[in-house]
Amino acid sequence: MIDDFGRCQTTLSRPIEFAGVGLHGGLSSRLSIIPATADTGVVFERPEGSIPALLPFVSDASRCTAISNGEARIETIEHVLASLFALGVTNATVRVLEGVEAPVLDGSAMPIAQAILEAGIEAIPGTRRKQVRVRDALYVQREGSYAIALPHHQLRATVIVEFPQPVGSEVVDAPDVREQFVERIAPARTPGFVREWEMLKSRGLALGASADNVLPIHDEGYGDELRVPNEVGAHKLLDLVGDLALVGADIAAHIITYRGGHALNHALGRAILESTSVDE
Secondary structure (H helix, E strand, O other), X not given: OOOOOOOOOEEEOOOEEEEEEEOOOOOEEEEEEEEOOOOOOEEEEEOOEEEEOOHHHEEEOOOOOEEEEOOEEEEOOHHHHHHHHHOOOOEEEEXXXXXXXXXXXOOOOHHHHHHHHHHOXXXXXXXXXXXXXXXXXXXXXXXOEEXXXXXXXXXXXXXXXXXXXXXXXXXXXXXXXXXXXXXXXXXXXXXXXXXXXXXHHXXXXXXXXXXXXXXXXXXXXXOOOOOOOOHHHHHHHHHHHHHHHHHOOEEEEEEEEEOOOHHHHHHHHHHHHHHOOOEO
């Protein structure tokens, strides 16, 4: 992993590919992530066109993060972005070979992170990574949720969640997101409250959800053994990392969210960009 500020830009050493179903649409999905040249950033390629993975291209934040550019659209990209961002890959082309969503895989980012590490990450000589440093406290609020960004020397994230039992209140803190990503964050699966599944499916959502790709949560308890402590909160932290990747640069800040979600994460990312400058 390349996690120090002031280092070179990077890309993958070789392509990797994933296939499965989309979480919400339930349709077949396949994508490949291939190496890219300096200053490409992360770009999704579809037959209809290319979509930079940046905040101005966000088109939906209701149940996932989706980005669009003209007729081109791709959904549920947060786990892909979190893995690339946390493992230090600054340049990659993501070719969408089938479907309109990234494949849900096992509901976590672990298969993607493992594939990236197995493929290897290469520095691009003679380049500089983009970075933003939060120098003054930032605060955004949205419908009973809030997020704060404080000055810090690296990316630290603290997520506070409140759900009905059996989840209840959870606090998950990652003092060094990149150092702890593989062990504590990437394994966390998408939580699925079983009592909501029928409602979601009636709205055309969660059609690809199953016990193989979500953490089932019943009224009386979890339907599977937890992979990491406070797995629901850890998954919220995973989504936060993926959404912050849309800033398009390394971030030095302590991020704190309370009852956060994609829309709040995007709002905080925009506030960071508006209040800081991107250094190269």
